[in-house]
Amino acid sequence: MSPRIVLITGANSGVGFATAKVIAQASENFHTIIACRSLEKATSAISDLKKEETKGQLSPIKLDVTDEQSITEAATQVHQQFGRLDILINNAGIASQHPDLKTQLQQCLDTNVVGPVLVSAAFRDLLLQSPNPYSIYISSGLSSMTKTLDPASGEHFSLWKTYKISKTAVNMVAVQEAAEFRSTPLKVFAVCPGLVRSYLRGSSEEDITFGGKAGDPMVSGETILSVIEGKRDGDVGKLIHKDGVYPW
Template identity: 40%
Template sequence: MAASKTLVLITGANQGIGFETAKNLLLASNAYHVLLGTRDLTKGTASASALKTLPIKGQVEPIQIDVTKDDSVDAAAAHVESTYGKLDILVNNAGIFSKNPKARDAFREILAVNSVGVVSVTEAFLPLLRKSSAPRLIFVGSSVGSIRQAADPNSKYYAPAANEYRASKAALNMLLVQYWVKLQKENFKVFGADPGLIATNFVNPEQVRKRGAMEPDVGGERVASVVRGDRDADVGRMCGEYGVSPW
């Protein structure tokens, strides 16, 4: 990595919004060296290779990281430390949606990735972010995690569905605020990035397209805009398709 590059780690980036975020950053600027976080290194390598076939301006490489496994998270942090000595931007993007019919099991599965995994990765990489001259910490959230909208009969998010996933994204809102309160005195910029309803294989893409879902590159650009600093006026908040997403 060239010394002048901004080092960005995006978890869950071998596909979907994470991949599109990386693509948006790399196509638009030579400022970034992107680490594609992936549970399966084979898939991550293939995704990095696919990006390299495009006219990207920055640099990209895969890195193995399973956010549910402490050993994997710690190994990824150790690799970044020994290779680069710092991290400039962490994008907590990895997330899952469970179709497990048993609510208690679905909650455990989802929270392990979408909440506990986020804390695990953030805490492991905070020492490396502190070595950056302009550290940036980003949580990829969702409008379905907004309690205000969930309680509003006039909102499209007023529906008793996907309880486990929605609760995990509501928890992410609190994590965002708490890290912002904690880290702003250390020159950190902490954000939430809400890509909106996007047609990825996270759920059935054709089904969500019928509900007005946008294509993955749109969601990736919404997250990339936060990474680039386009939304810095909204630091400490969840930046979404309509401005600042309500809590």
């Protein structure tokens, strides 16, 4: 039995790296493609992953979600090497803090929305070659309009406006994909990884830990593993988190 082929964008740190680690340690039935903006980052991530025991196979690929040529070349490489893709995890993301509002919004939209749309489009034919394909978009509880409109919710007072806008847009991307391909085996999810240690907010320890409030991204990886193992199929087409489902 050939392993299921998984591709994770932005897999060299944070949620992407943790997810790759969880999947690689879970079973030999997964071959995880570590997709990063440079081949050097992908190779380095694999080296770090192999410092602990792994069961599944790992391979690097260059994929910059803000570069259409890079996306096309990566899809071609996966097609030539594997002929299909079983699981696509659109994880690469940014929470721009650029002082210019327009630039901040553009950076968030380019990486968090346009990138995943183009990546999914480029890899969709490969996904549809799989007998059991999954398309996963890393979103956020901050994207929920219902929670944002609730004055009692922490999301109501969040200052991460451009990031929230981009992740709400990603939810629509997921919903549209789920609707368009509902007659196929493709299962689409938007996944909130939770507040975890990540370079998303910056590179200082204060940013990475969100002032010490951020949790272990391995928990996020376990949530995603449960999705691709079919344990969350009852929530297909929804915005899920480790303990349930968030309202749109």
